[in-house]
Amino acid sequence: MKGDNMSARYIAYKILFDIEVNGNYSNMALNKFLNEADLDDQDKGFVTELVYGILERKRYLDYMINKVSKIKVRKMQHSVRLVLRMGTYQLVHLDGVADYAAINESVNLIKKLDKRSASFVNAVLRNISRSLDDIKSIRLNTVDNLAIYYSYEKWIVEGLVKEYGFERTEAILSALSQKPSIYLRVNRTKLRPEQSMDDLLGKIVEDLRGQGLETSRIDGIEEAIKVKGLKSIDKHPLFREGYVSVQDLSSMLVARIMDPKRESRVLDLCAAPGGKSTHIGELMENTGQVISQDIFDHKIKLMNTYARRLGLKNMEARLGDALVLNEGYIGKFDYVLCDVPCSGMGIVRRKPEIKYKKEEEVLDLPGLQYQILENASAYLREGGQIIYSTCTIFRQENMDVVDKFLANHKDFSLDKLGSIKELLGLGDKAIVKILPDQYEMDGFFICRMKKI
Numbered sequence: 200m201k202g203d204n205m206s207a208r209y210i211a212y213k214i215l216f217d218i219e220v221n222g223n224y225s226n227m228a229l230n231k232f233l234n235e236a237d238l239d240d241q242d243k244g245f246v247t248e249l250v251y252g253i254l255e256r257k258r259y260l261d262y263m264i265n266k267v268s269k270i271k272v273r274k275m276q277h278s279v280r281l282v283l284r285m286g287t288y289q290l291v292h293l294d295g296v297a298d299y300a301a302i303n304e305s306v307n308l309i310k311k312l313d314k315r316s317a318s319f320v321n322a323v324l325r326n327i328s329r330s331l332d333d334i335k336s337i338r339l340n341t342v343d344n345l346a347i348y349y350s351y352e353k354w355i356v357e358g359l360v361k362e363y364g365f366e367r368t369e370a371i372l373s374a375l376s377q378k379p380s381i382y383l384r385v386n387r388t389k390l391r392p393e394q395s396m397d398d399l400l401g402k403i404v405e406d407l408r409g410q411g412l413e414t415s416r417i418d419g420i421e422e423a424i425k426v427k428g429l430k431s432i433d434k435h436p437l438f439r440e441g442y443v444s445v446q447d448l449s450s451m452l453v454a455r456i457m458d459p460k461r462e463s464r465v466l467d468l469c470a471a472p473g474g475k476s477t478h479i480g481e482l483m484e485n486t487g488q489v490i491s492q493d494i495f496d497h498k499i500k501l502m503n504t505y506a507r508r509l510g511l512k513n514m515e516a517r518l519g520d521a522l523v524l525n526e527g528y529i530g531k532f533d534y535v536l537c538d539v540p541c542s543g544m545g546i547v548r549r550k551p552e553i554k555y556k557k558e559e560e561v562l563d564l565p566g567l568q569y570q571i572l573e574n575a576s577a578y579l580r581e582g583g584q585i586i587y588s589t590c591t592i593f594r595q596e597n598m599d600v601v602d603k604f605l606a607n608h609k610d611f612s613l614d615k616l617g618s619i620k621e622l623l624g625l626g627d628k629a630i631v632k633i634l635p636d637q638y639e640m641d642g643f644f645i646c647r648m649k650k651i
Contacts, residue, residue, distance in 0.1 A: 207242040208285065208304055209311070211249040215281050218254065218552070225254055225552055240430065253288050254551040255376065258350035260284045263291065263334045267326040270319075278312040279320060286324045291335060298328045345369060349376060354558040355544065362594055367636075371592070374636035379548040382417070383424045383432075383443040384451055384478060386509050388485045396421050403437060420451055422481075441509040446474045449545070449633050449643035450590075453538065454478035456616060456631065456645050457586045462487045463533040466578055468521040468571060471498035473505045475538055475588075480506065480514040492519040521571045528578045534586065535575040539568040541589040541596050545635060545642020561596075568600045576608055579650045584614055588645045592634055597644040601630075605648070614649040 210232050217228040229250060233243055253260065261272040264283050272280055286305035289296045302324045309320045327334050337348050342365075346356040349372040359368040385400055400416060404424060407414045413427035424443075429435075437443045453475050459465055461483055467476045470491035480489045491502050491514060502516035519525060521537070542561040543553045568589070575585050587604075589596055605611055613629040623631060623638070629647040633640050 206236070207238060207245050208249070208308055210236050210238065211246045211285065212278075212281055212308060212312075214246070214250050215253060215285070216277065218250075219281065220277055225250065225550065248293075249285060249288065251551060252292055253284050255554075256288065256292070256350050257284065257555070258347050259337075260287045260291075260350075262337070262347045263287055263327060264323060266334050267330075268323050276313070276316075278309065279316045282309045282312070282320055283323055286320070287327055290324065290328055290331065302328060339369060345372060349373075349554075351554045352556065352558070355554070355556070358593060359544075362592075363634075367634075370636045371634055371642075374634075375547045375642075377548065379447070379641070380639055381426050381429055381432075382446060382448050382451070383426055383437075384446045384474075384481075385422045385424065386442055386444070387422060387481050388510055389442050400424065403442060406437065417448065420448065420455065423448060423451055439508070444474065444477060444505075444509065446478065447546075447549075447641045448638070449640040450474055451478060452631065452633075452643065453536065453586060453588045453645055454482055456629075456647055457482075457534055457536065457584065459483050459487070459534050464531060465489045465534045465536065466528065466532045466575075467491045467536040467538070468519075468575060469493065469538050469540060470516065470536075471495065471502060473502035473516070475536060476502065476514055476516075477505055477509055477511060479534075479536070480511040481509070483513060485511060485513050487513055489514040491516040492521065494518070494520050521574065522567065524574050524577060530578070530580050532578045533580060533583050535578050535583070536586045536588070537568075537571050537575050538586075538588045539571050540564065541568070541591040542593060543590055544592050545590040545633070545644075548635070548641070565595050565600055568596060569603060572600065572604045576604075576611065576650070581650055583650050585611070585648045585650075586645065587648065588643065590641060590643055592632070592642040592644070597632065597646075598630070601646050601648070610651050611648045612651055614647045616647065 214228045214232045217223045218225055229247060233246065264272050264287055282305050286301055289301035290298055302321065305324055306317050306321045310317045337344055339345055339348055342356050342360055343353065346353045356368065359371060363371065385403055387396055390399055404414050404416065407426060412429055415425045417423040417425060432438050432445055457479060459479055459482055463483060464487060465479055467489065470476045471493040473491060476489055476491035493499060496518060499516040499518055506514040541564060542556065543550060547553050572587060579585065587601060616629050631645040633643045635642040
């Protein structure tokens with residue numbers, strides 16, 4: 200395979216180093232190094248698979264290395280640890296790379312980084328290669344072993360087991376280790392006069408299939424299309440001309456559950472990167488006003504660019520902090536979306552570094568989430584609605600926050616859901632909890648509350 204060349208592996212190493220040592224985000228590190236690299240698409244695919252595969256299985260790779268290495272992984276210097284993970288990943292998980300190539304290329308790479316460690320890396324990888332079945336074996340019968348095999352911090356697996364039981368936790372972790380599906384959201388403001396959504400989607404599906412892409416429609420979410428084999432969407436004419444956006448189904452449900460009426464005033468308090476805001480603007484058919492707020496200036500620019508690409512004139516991104524009450528917004532909005540910062544446990548498939556969050560990083564979240572809801576309640580007019588959503592599956596960030604809010608705000612009640620309840624087979628209660636082993640969607644929590 201083409202991915203066997205040195206430069207692809209060296210770039211993968213630099214990306215992994217940037218993530219592990221400099222604390223960069225995986226998607227940012229990948230973009231940074233791949234944009235600078237002179238690699239063809241096949242090599243870029245190889246680098247991406249190597250980087251994400253290693254991030255997703257880091258603890259399990261270390262467990263296998265520790266079985267044969269006299270120096271434990273945590274005591275190794277960065278270069279040795281990262282090269283051994285790369286080599287082990289190729290031996291265990293990449294059928295397209297021959298064992299001798301995985302070992303030789305790893306030895307060549309470590310020679311470039313630290314000559315003295317070459318014989319050590321060679322010996323460890325040869326040991327792994329010789330007794331692969333034994334090295335791989337692990338019984339999934341304890342929380343510790345689940346955390347090693349699926350590569351999570353132990354506290355996360357403990358929390359899931361406490362909430363969902365051992366068997367369901369394993370099903371959730373297994374689902375979160377699958378590759379995520381790609382969904383496109385079709386922009387309904389692109390409809391020509393007299394054209395139906397059905398007709399517009401039919402044409403887009405036809406166009407994508409004509410390019411050899413496997414494409415299907417989604418029952419119950421008429422603007423959604425599932426696509427397989429799509430490489431770089433941002434260069435695609437349908438994307439550039441504003442006909443489609445990339446968004447997961449569970450994220451699309453948020454605007455659908457809001458179900459905003461034409462000419463409404465909507466505030467999206469934590470809006471970046473803007474997927475839900477732009478969806479709301481589209482559902483309102485470019486009428487009314489959507490204010491998309493975020494605390495970072497560069498994200499405001501990105502969201503305004505996003506809205507322009509889609510031709511949305513009813514959306515405006517503004518700088519603002521969801522934790523600080525804005526006196527000018529009080530009583531002004533028909534809908535407020537609180538898509539709050541959260542632990543992200545429902546979207547691990549897309550951001551594997553979430554697996555390695557320390558518990559102290561998430562302890563303060565429910566307090567922040569509640570404060571955002573408090574502020575949101577002041578911005579609504581009577582009869583208005585709050586949509587509270589997270590991309591996590593922990594009760595303390597979801598129902599516990601909602602219960603506390605409703606207990607302290609007798610002027611709010613849970614509101615009924617619209618057509619989405621049929622799609623998901625739910626009752627009337629205005630709460631949607633999607634676990635990652637259901638529906639082929641990201642894990643999500645969405646709740647709709649009405650100001651009485």
